[in-house]
Every structure is written in structure tokens, then in C-alpha cells.
């Protein structure tokens with residue numbers, strides 16, 4: 011069934027200046043697209059306009075000021091960024107009505123200004139990026155969207171009716187964007203899509219040249235190419251098909267983060283069938299055990315739905331038993347709720363709200379116990395972590411096993427009186443000194 015697609019906010023974009031400014035523009039546009047914004051081809055079709063300016067020489071300043079004036083005249087809502095933004099008074103003298111001015115590479119401030127004017131909508135069942143993740147995307151990590159849409163028809167999901175079947179981006183385009191992000195200072199790429207392991211199916215795995223070698227638009231080839239960029243690469247929304255095994259081998263060689271985000275959603279075969287989940291027939295437990303055997307440090311993150319229509323006590327118990335055996339590191343859980351237009355709404359035997367809530371609580375208790383046990387194994391180990399922010403004597407960082415916003419963090423406490431030299435985006439070598447249910451404690455090494 012097709013349902014009306016909610017209108018996405020549209021952003022007009024004017025990019026002026028040198029290749030560095032172009033990379034900034036690409037970065038901002040990429041993150042906006044990841045967050046569900048569309049780009050408008052003209053001022054009148056845009057809800058607001060971003061002007062990325064140049065301030066290098068007088069003629070570039072004039073050109074930038076003219077571009078801002080044109081955008082204001084034809085649209086009215088304008089955010090200014092880029093080199094001329096480093097001299098805000100110059101802009102305000104001529105155009106006091108601009109909404110916000112930021113300097114070059116202030117991606118996160120531009121995104122925050124856009125959110126303020128045009129809030130993004132968030133649907134936990136539908137969105138790839140968590141709500142809290144879109145408020146501020148620090149410059150050291152970025153989401154890399156490799157495809158849009160989905161060929162599956164999960165009964166609780168309306169993505170295919172909203173966004174259509176899988177449309178993968180050509181591999182050359184994805185890799186150029188990834189390279190641009192790395193050039194702009196990104197140290198961690200978070201690969202996202204609706205179904206990452208299906209990447210390229212629609213393109214019949216069409217090959218393109220990248221760095222002098224043919225690469226096919228295929229999950230493994232893309233993972234391999236990304237692993238050559240020298241940054242952390244984290245894979246989200248992977249399904250447990252057999253070909254994931256090849257990527258586990260790349261992780262074992264230290265070329266990709268040993269991390270998989272697999273939305274299992276349930277473990278009861280009947281519920282998975284009712285959900286029409288991809289890979290429902292796979293023996294997921296034996297696959298997880300085999301991966302862990304070859305890669306003991308593999309972190310597995312997943313999401314689940316409890317209280318799906320018709321879920322019996324016994325089927326919920328099957329899920330809990332599966333969880334005990336799977337020992338997943340990071341787990342999110344939603345109580346089933348009807349999404350307008352989803353096929354599952356027509357299924358019989360809805361689960362009463364209080365039963366859903368009780369199952370959710372039991373599920374999360376088990377997930378927390380497992381998470382705590384998995385994290386406790388890390389105490390006493392030395393690790394390299396990526397710093398997300400620094401406040402006073404405490405830095406907040408992440409290990410290879412922590413995706414931003416959805417997983418836990420590492421709190422690095424510096425000895426009293428020692429000056430804090432870390433800043434966001436730095437690598438830090440730490441000794442893990444403690445763990446609770448979700449987070450780790452650490453101290454600087456040496």
C-alpha cells in the first residue's frame with residue numbers, strides 16, 4: 011500500500027570558493043541528507059538557503075555578499091557559513107537580517123541552525139540516525155549513507171512505501187564522498203542505509219574505478235575500499251546473511267571496526283515470519299557464535315520489538331533465551347506500536363499495553379546484565395579511544411565497540427591537578443579501570 015509521504019524540509023545551497031570550501035559544502039549537504047532534508051534546485055522551492063561564502067580576496071567577498079543578498083531577496087531565510095563568516099560584521103553591515111553566521115568548517119553549528127529553523131522529524135522505527143544524534147554531529151565522525159529505500163517488506167515498517175525499493179549509490183560516488191569527509195577531518199565513518207548488506211543488488215554490483223582499481227558496488231568490496239581510508243569504519247544495519255562472514259575477516263585483520271549493528275528484532279521463528287524479516291530463516295545463533303569464535307572482541311549491537319501482535323508468553327521467553335545465548339553487547343528495545351500504514355496493524359491478537367511494558371522491562375534488565383558482563387571483561391585492558399568531548403578534568407570518549415549516541419562511552423578521569431590536554435576528535439590511549447552497565451571508566455595510560 012502506498013501512503014502519503016510526509017514532506018521533507020528543503021534546503022537551498024549556494025557554494026562559493028575553493029575546493030576546501032567545496033568539501034565543507036559536501037559535508038554539510040551529506041549530513042543534511044542523512045537527516046532527511048532534501049535539497050532545492052531554486053530559491054523559491056527552498057524552506058531556507060545556506061550560503062557557503064569565500065572571503066579570500068575583495069572580489070570573492072563582493073561575490074559572497076551579492077549571493078547572500080540574492081538569497082535574501084528571493085527566499086528570505088538565509089544561513090551564512092564559510093570563510094567570510096569569520097568576519098561576521100562585514101556580513102551584518104550589509105545584511106543584518108541573516109539568521110545565523112558561522113565560520114569555515116563549523117558544520118555542527120550550521121546543522122544546529124538548520125534544526126532550529128526547520129526541526130527534523132524523528133521516527134524510531136523508521137530513522138537511521140537516532141534523534142539525539144542529529145542535534146550535534148561533531149566533526150570527527152560522520153554518517154555515510156550508501157543507499158536509500160529497501161527491497162524488504164517488514165510488516166511493521168513503512169519505509170518501502172515511503173521511500174521505495176533499494177536504490178544504491180554508485181560505489182565511486184560513495185567513495186569520493188568518504189574521501190572528502192576524511193580530508194575534512196573525519197576520523198570515523200558510520201555506514202548507514204536501510205539494509206547495508208544488500209548494497210549494490212539493484213545496480214547488479216556495477217563496477218567503478220576508485221584509486222586505480224575496479225570496485226564492485228557490493229557489500230564486501232565497499233567495506234574493503236572503505237578500510238583503505240585509514241579511519242574507523244563502523245557498519246550499521248547489516249543483516250546476518252552468509253556473506254557477512256567475509257567482512258568479519260576484514261575486521262579480524264584490523265581493517266574495519268570489529269562492530270556489527272544487526273537489527274534482529276526478534277528470535278521466535280513465528281514472530282519473525284509475521285514480521286516478514288529478512289534472513290528470518292538463518293540460524294542466527296550459530297552465526298553469532300562462529301563470528302565470536304574467530305573474533306572474540308566483536309561488538310554486536312541490535313534492536314528488538316517486544317509486544318508484536320500475537321506474541322505469546324512462550325515466544326517472548328524464546329526471545330529471552332536467545333538473548334541469554336547470543337550475549338549481545340548493546341541492545342535497544344521498542345514496545346510495538348502501530349505505525350500508520352504498516353501491514354502489521356491488521357494482525358490479530360494485539361498485546362495489551364501493560365504486558366508490553368512488563369516484557370520491555372524484563373528484556374531491558376537482561377540486556378543490562380549482559381552489557382555489564384561484556385563490559386567487565388574490558389577492565390584492565392589498554393585501549394585506544396576517540397575523544398568526543400572534554401569538560402573540566404573529564405573527557406568522554408568511545409572505544410571501537412561504541413557507536414556515537416546509541417552506545418555507551420568511556421569516562422576518562424585525569425589525575426587531580428593534571429592539566430587536561432585532550433580535545434574532541436583526539437585519539438587517547440587509556441587503561442580501562444572500571445565498568446558499569448553501559449559505560450567504562452578509564453585513566454590515561456602511562
Ligand code: SF4
Pocket residue numbers: 159160161162163164167168169170204205288
Ligand atoms: S529491512 Fe524491513 S524494517 Fe528495514 S527498512 Fe526494510 S522493510 Fe523496513
